[in-house]
Amino acid sequence: xxxxxxxxxxxxxxxxxxxxxxxxxxxxxxxxxxxxxxxxxxxxxxxxxxxxxxxxxxxxxxxxxxxxxxxxxxxxxxxxxxxxxxxxxxxxxxxxxxxxxxxxxxxxxxxxxxxxxxxxxxxxxxxxxxxxxxxxxxxxxxxxxxxxxxxxxxxxxxxxxxxxxxxxxxxxxxxxxxxxxxxxxxxxxxxxxxxxxxxxxxxxxxxxxxxxxxxxxxxxxxxxxxxxxxxxxxxxxxxxxxxxxxxxxxxxxxxxxxxxxxxxxxxxxxxxxxxxxxxxxxxxxxxxxxxxxxxxxxxxxxxxxxxxxxxxxxxxxxxxxxxxxxxxxxxxxxxxxxxxxxxxxxxxxxxxxxxxxxxxxxxxxxxxxxxxxxxxxxxxxxxxxxxxxxxxxxxxx
Amino acid sequence: xxxxxxxxxxxxxxxxxxxxxxxxxxxxxxxxxxxxxxxxxxxxxxxxxxxxxxxxxxxxxxxxxxxxxxxxxxxxxxxxxxxxxxxxxxxxxxxxxxxxxxxxxxxxxxxxxxxxxxxxxxxxxxxxxxxxxxxxxxxxxxxxxxxxxxxxxxxxxxxxxxxxxxxxxxxxxxxxxxxxxxxxxxxxxxxxxxxxxxxxxxxxxxxxxxxxxxxxxxxxxxxxxxxxxxxxxxxxxxxxxxxxxxxxxxxxxxxxxxxxxxxxxxxxxxxxxxxxxxxxxxxxxxxxxxxxxxxxxxxxxxxxxxxxxxxxxxxxxxxxxxxxxxxxxxxxxxxxxxxxxxxxxxxxxxxxxxxxxxxxxxxxxxxxxx
Numbered sequence: 001x002x003x004x005x006x007x008x009x010x011x012x013x014x015x016x017x018x019x020x021x022x023x024x025x026x027x028x029x030x031x032x033x034x035x036x037x038x039x040x041x042x043x044x045x046x047x048x049x050x051x052x053x054x055x056x057x058x059x060x061x062x063x064x065x066x067x068x069x070x071x072x073x074x075x076x077x078x079x080x081x082x083x084x085x086x087x088x089x090x091x092x093x094x095x096x097x098x099x100x101x102x103x104x105x106x107x108x109x110x111x112x113x114x115x116x117x118x119x120x121x122x123x124x125x126x127x128x129x130x131x132x133x134x135x136x137x138x139x140x141x142x143x144x145x146x147x148x149x150x151x152x153x154x155x156x157x158x159x160x161x162x163x164x165x166x167x168x169x170x171x172x173x174x175x176x177x178x179x180x181x182x183x184x185x186x187x188x189x190x191x192x193x194x195x196x197x198x199x200x201x202x203x204x205x206x207x208x209x210x211x212x213x214x215x216x217x218x219x220x221x222x223x224x225x226x227x228x229x230x231x232x233x234x235x236x237x238x239x240x241x242x243x244x245x246x247x248x249x250x251x252x253x254x255x256x257x258x259x260x261x262x263x264x265x266x267x268x269x270x271x272x273x274x275x276x277x278x279x280x281x282x283x284x285x286x287x288x289x290x291x292x293x294x295x296x297x298x299x300x301x302x303x304x305x306x307x308x309x310x311x312x313x314x315x316x317x318x319x320x321x322x323x324x325x326x327x328x329x330x331x332x333x334x335x336x337x338x339x340x341x342x343x344x345x346x347x348x349x350x351x352x353x354x355x356x357x358x359x360x361x362x363x364x365x366x367x368x369x370x371x372x373x374x375x376x377x378x379x380x381x382x383x384x385x386x387x388x389x390x391x392x393x394x395x396x397x
Numbered sequence: 398x399x400x401x402x403x404x405x406x407x408x409x410x411x412x413x414x415x416x417x418x419x420x421x422x423x424x425x426x427x428x429x430x431x432x433x434x435x436x437x438x439x440x441x442x443x444x445x446x447x448x449x450x451x452x453x454x455x456x457x458x459x460x461x462x463x464x465x466x467x468x469x470x471x472x473x474x475x476x477x478x479x480x481x482x483x484x485x486x487x488x489x490x491x492x493x494x495x496x497x498x499x500x501x502x503x504x505x506x507x508x509x510x511x512x513x514x515x516x517x518x519x520x521x522x523x524x525x526x527x528x529x530x531x532x533x534x535x536x537x538x539x540x541x542x543x544x545x546x547x548x549x550x551x552x553x554x555x556x557x558x559x560x561x562x563x564x565x566x567x568x569x570x571x572x573x574x575x576x577x578x579x580x581x582x583x584x585x586x587x588x589x590x591x592x593x594x595x596x597x598x599x600x601x602x603x604x605x606x607x608x609x610x611x612x613x614x615x616x617x618x619x620x621x622x623x624x625x626x627x628x629x630x631x632x633x634x635x636x637x638x639x640x641x642x643x644x645x646x647x648x649x650x651x652x653x654x655x656x657x658x659x660x661x662x663x664x665x666x667x668x669x670x671x672x673x674x675x676x677x678x679x680x681x682x683x684x685x686x687x688x689x690x691x692x693x694x695x696x697x698x699x700x701x702x703x704x705x706x707x708x709x710x711x712x713x714x715x716x717x718x719x720x721x722x723x724x725x726x727x728x729x730x731x732x733x734x735x736x737x738x739x740x741x742x743x744x745x746x747x748x749x750x751x752x753x754x755x756x757x758x759x760x761x762x763x764x765x766x767x
Contacts, residue, residue, distance in 0.1 A: 037676035038692075076466070077671070263678075271675050272693075283671040287661035288427030288691040288705075290654065297685055297696075303676035304428070304692050307654075316676075 004084045006120040008142050008199075010054050011113070012045055013106050014130040015062030020251045023380035023396045024352055029061065031130030032068040033255070034335040034353060036262055036271055037303035037318045039281045040071060041249060042130045043078075046087065047279045050078050052138035054126065055085035058116050060109045062092060062102065077282045090116060105220035111209040117202065125205055127198040127222065133258050133269065134246040135277045141240050142199055151204040151235035154178065154227070155197035155242050167193035168223045170239050178237040181227050192239055195246060198222065204235060245269040256350055256376050259316045259333040263299055284319045284336070294325055303336075310342070324359075331374075332364070341387070348374050348393065355379040355397075358387035365393035399446075400531060401511040401592065402439040403501075404432060405494060406451035406458055408586070409520035412641035413760045414740065419451055421519035422458040424723050424741070425638065426651055426660070427691040427704050430461050433669045434522045436468045439515060441665035442527035445470065446511060448504050450480045450497055467668045480504055493608035498599045505599075511592050518586035522636040522647070524663030525587075530629055534589040537627035541615060542589040545582035545628055546635040552576065554637075558584035558611040560628055568626060571619060573612040582628065584611070585635055598624075634659040645738060645758045648704050648721045652689050674707050682713060698728065712747070719755070723763075737761065 018030025025033065031042035042059075049057050057080060061068055068089075075087030090113050092102050103109035110117075110127070117125060124145065126138055136155070145153035156170055164185070170192045171180040182188070208226050212218050218225045231237055245268060247258040261268040271279060286305025291297065296311040305320040310327035317323065317334045324342035332346050337354040340346060344357040349364040357363055363385055364377035375394030379385060383397045391397055406421035414423050421432035432449070439447055447470060451458055464470075465477035480501045491497045498505065505514075513534070515527060525544075534542040545560055559577035563569040570581075577583070588610075598614055607613035618624035634656055636647040650656050661667065674693030679685060684699040693708035698715030705711075706723045714731040722728070726739040729747035736753035740763040745751065749767055753759035761767055 077673075265680065278673055279675075280673050283673075285666050285668050287657070287667070288689045289677070290652075290657055291685045291688045291690055292654075293687040295685065297679040297683060299681045300679050301676040302679060302690070312679075318676075 003119045003121075006056055006122045008054055008124040008126055008138075009056040009058065009117065009120050009122045010045075010049050010126040010128055010138070011058045011060065011110055011117070012042070012049075012128045012130055013109060014042060014059050014068060015065075015103055015109060016129075016131065017063045018131070018250060021255065022252060023378055023383075024252070024255070024350065025064070027064055027067075027381055029064045029068045029130075030250070032071055033249075034318060035133065035249070035255075036259060037301045037316050038284070038336075039279060041133065042068070042071070043279050043281045044133050044135070045128045045130060046078050046080075048134075048136050048138060049126075049128075050080065050280065051135075051277055052140075052142075054138060055080065055082070056120055057087050058090050058113060059087060059130075060090050060103065060113065062109075065089075065091060071282055073282070078280045088116065105218075105225075106222045107209055107212055107218075107226050108220035110205075111213050111220070114206060114209065117206075122202050125200050125202045127196075127200065129196045131248055131250055132195070132246060133249055134242075134244060135273060135279070136197070136242060136244065136246075137277075138197075138199075141197070144240050145199040145238065148176075148238050149236065150238040151201050152227070152230055153199040153238040153240050155195040156192040156239045157195055157242050157246055158191050159193040161188065161191050164188035164191050164193065168196075168227075170194055172239045176239045176241070178231065178239055181223075181231055183223050194223065195242065196223075198227075199240075204230070252350065252376050252378060256333055256348075260314070260331070262301060262316065263314060286320055292325075295323075310340070327357075330366075344385075349377040349379070349391075351379045352381045352383060354381060355383040355385075357385045358389075360388050361385045361390070363391040398513065398531070398535070399511045400442070400444050400513045400515055401505075402435075402444040402447040403498075403514060403516045404435050404439075404447065404449045405497070405516070405518050405586075406432065406449050406455065407453065408494070408518045409639050411520070411638055411644050413762060414641065414644065414738070415454070417454060417763065418457045419454050419519070420638075421449070421451070422455075422461055423638070423644070424706055425522060425644075425648065427689045427706055429667060429669045430458075431519050431522060431638065432458065432462070433667050434524070435517050435519055436462075436465075436470075437665055437667040438517070438523070438525045438527050440468050440470065440668075442515075442531065444515065444527070445476065447476075448478045448480050448501065450501060452482060452491065452497070455479070455481055461670050463670070467670055478504055491608070493613075494610035495599055495602045495614060496608045498595075499603045502596070502599075505592065505596055514590055514592050514595050516588045516590070520638050521585050521587075522638065522660070523585065523631060523633055524660050524665065524667065525631060525633060526664045530587075531589060533629050534627060539625040539627035540590065540594055540618075541624055542627040542629050543615060544585045544587035544589075544631055546585050546631050547582055549583035549635070549637060550577040550579055550581040552578045554583075556581070556583045557586060558615060560584070562628060566628075568619070568628060571616050571626075573609075573616050582630065583637070585631060588615070589629075633663060636660075641738075641758065641760065642756055645721065645736075646755075649702060649719060651704060652687055652702060657689070672707055680713070683711070698730075706741075715745075719758075721758075740764075743767070 014031040018025040080087035249255040290307040292309040295308040303319040309325040310323045318336040343360040378396045406419040470477040559581040561570040638644040677694035680697035691707040697713040698711040700717045703720040710727040712730040726743040744766040
């Protein structure tokens with residue numbers, strides 16, 4: 001089989017459990033968690049790749065991969081199924097030299113797929129994760145990397161100093177070269193947080209991965225091992241500033257917030273954008289929505305195949321849902337296929353895929369705009385809130 | 398039992414809506430083109446070899462269907478074939494379907510694995526189980542099955558082909574281009590025939606200067622006793638979009654929970670070209686009552702009893718009632734629209750007022766500004 005040489009390919013780390021999303025990732029890998037009415041988290045990095053001209057993406061899966069594999073399929077929704085493009089799912093496998101098994105860490109996952117990368121003989125490899133909501137032109141970052149003749153370039157964004165100790169912090173010289181990397185420092189020296197997006201010269205990364213694998217004390221992780229080692233070895237490493245919208249949706253609260261940030265006349269994250277930054281998703285082939293005469297809709301996203309007979313305010317209603325007569329959905333994220341029966345009240349909640357809120361049940365609670373801590377109620381995939389029962393604020397089912 | 402499908406893309410006209418497109422590519426039902434319903438009916442029955450016969454204006458149709466991958470028809474062999482005048486042996490001067498079929502003989506004769514042919518026009522929309530239809534045709538042992546619908550004949554509408562059954566279910570009368578009284582069954586322009594029989598009859602007819610499918614092949618051969626005809630009655634919703642008035646009424650009829658579920662939630666899913674629009678945004682002040690709404694809309698005004706296609710913008714203060722608004726159209730602030738069809742990409746200026754009637758809706762042509 002003939003493989004075309006590529007300037008850059010992307011490797012997308014999609015194997016993490018996402019345990020802080022609790023019941024939402026019990027049966028689903030985090031990148032496959034629904035977002036924004038018709039998307040899944042992985043649509044964002046995948047669409048960014050396509051919009052950046054990267055047509056070869058390796059997707060490393062490990063935790064609960066069934067749904068994710070099914071979703072990616074042959075890569076057709078993202079145009080990654082052509083003669084010289086691919087979206088290749090790369091699960092752990094057994095190797096002849098026994099240097100295999102479960103992916104031990106992010107670096108080990110790439111190490112185990114050196115053969116896949118070598119087939120394309122790329123100049124650069126872009127390392128991405130399936131945890132974030134953002135639009136970014138990776139091609140501009142690769143150009144920056146190339147222009148600066150760097151071995152590795154890391155995308156950074158400025159975070160508030162009080163939050164800096166939650167991130168990997170990059171300390172840079174005035175010319176944006178990195179002189180120090182600190183993983184979650186207690187006393188951060190700067191506010192340049194790593195976004196977990198790396199561009200490597202493949203030759204440099206390949207050697208680093210092989211050396212790292214030899215080290216029995218390494219935890220085979222990019223942040224903890226590969227980046228500090230390359231820095232210590234004197235490689236030129238650059239920080240690439242990104243100031244667009246970027247959100248880690250690794251917790252229930254941040255997932256809810258990120259969904260809410262799509263709403264409004266001038267939303268914090270404008271998912272519409274132009275044709276060149278379009279987000280692609282696997283299509284559900286559902287009809288247009290049906291909005292009944294009794295329905296009330298205000299400041300909400302409603303995706304296709306949904307029928308609304310009740311009231312929806314400040315919420316995301318995904319594809320294939322129904323909101324019954326007299327029901328109220330407010331400040332909530334309703335994932336695909338959810339049924340909300342008549343008279344039910346849903347506030348400050350995330351309703352997992354195909355879950356059901358039966359007649360007159362109450363989920364979550366009301367908060368004023370000044371209430372700081374809103375407790376989000378969550379239903380897991382397929383859960384049923386029985387008729388006339390209550391799921392308290394912050395509770396999960 | 399293999400079946401091939403033939404869709405006639407150009408038959409029928411819907412006023413200005415078909416000025417620059419085929420009947421098959423007229424947008425219908427919020428996110429579809431009419432051809433989607435026919436492709437869905439055929440592919441859901443396992444038909445994997447489909448020819449689309451198109452005589453003119455087919456650019457938008459080809460753009461819509463592409464390789465056919467949305468319908469699972471992007472196959473190496475069989476799959477989808479566009480039969481346009483240049484890909485057929487003769488020129489554009491067909492007088493009727495039989496001449497068209499004659500010039501598409503290469504397509505018909507190719508694929509000896511196909512035993513039957515399902516032919517359909519593109520003006521009448523339904524969600525039909527064609528597997529059941531095929532089984533009924535085979536069980537009948539007749540030469541032709543004509544798919545019909547009761548309740549369409551009303552003494553005013555001219556039917557292409559009308560059939561009347563007697564008490565025993567035998568054909569008592571058959572007529573072409575006929576303003577049939579109530580009680581007649583209207584053809585849905587869908588026929589099932591064995592492929593060999595169809596090829597033979599097309600050659601015979603054309604050799605005798607006969608070209609009209611309904612008149613010469615169905616009615617003519619039946620009258621001469623040379624063809625036996627099975628009448629299949631479809632019981633689901635059938636939408637005859639054969640005039641602007643009918644198209645408009647049927648579009649608005651979809652905004653009825655029962656009709657919506659029969660057409661969209663019926664026997665099978667209806668696929669269409671994927672456009673990757675974002676979900677529709679309903680603004681703080683919008684008032685949306687009794688509407689069918691597609692992806693990518695921005696809704697800030699008041700919309701009642703209307704069908705909105707993809708990426709429609711209704712600005713604040715606009716009032717829209719009984720309208721069909723196609724892709725990418727914009728209704729400006731404070732504009733008032735009643736009984737209007739906006740074709741694709743129309744811009745209605747702020748404050749503009751367009752008032753049509755139910756029987757005579759105003760049509761604004763594609764790309765125009767008013």
